[in-house]
Amino acid sequence: MKKLLVFALVLGSLLFTSCAAHMLSVSHNNLSQTETVLTQKNFKVVGQVQGEATATYILGIGGLSKKALNANAIAEMYENANLTGSQTIINVYVKKTVGGVMPFYTKNTNIATGTIIEFTE
Known part of the structure; x- marks a missing residue:
């Protein structure tokens, strides 16, 4: 009986533990073809905007590729920005968490x- 109790405790403790990991990496890439050079004070900062994309994998199967996940996050960011007139997004970066x-x-x-700016002149 005592061996069974010890076995049950060991088995129970193994079932309720896990090997979890969390990784954070930030990349800053030139994500668009247009380059905005801000040498004069002819703009104002409107605000910040962000977009998020998530992929889930079970046993390594499923979800999106890294490139598609990046593209979906950037596309959602541009969609959330609701850009009008002379507005653009600068300082775009993608934060990746696993x-x-x-x-x-x-x-x-x-x-x-990214940061939304609007040109005044």
């Missing part, structure tokens, strides 16, 4: 963030 209980369950989230 979490879960690897290799069984992995959740990748990319958050694209």
Whole structure:
């Protein structure tokens, strides 16, 4: 009986533990073909905008590719910006987080963030 109790405790403790990992990396790339040079004070900062895309993998299967996840986050950021007239987005970067209980369950989230400016002249 005592051996059974010890075995049950060890098995229970193994079932309620996990090997989880969390990784954060930030990349700053020139994401668009247009380059905005701000040498004069002819603009005003309107605000910040962000877009998010998430992919879930079970046993490494499923979700989007890294490139598609990036593209979806950036596309949502531009959609959320509601740009009008002489507005544009500068300082765009993508924050990537990976979490879960690897290799069984992995959740990748990319958050694209940028600054909206409006030219005054």
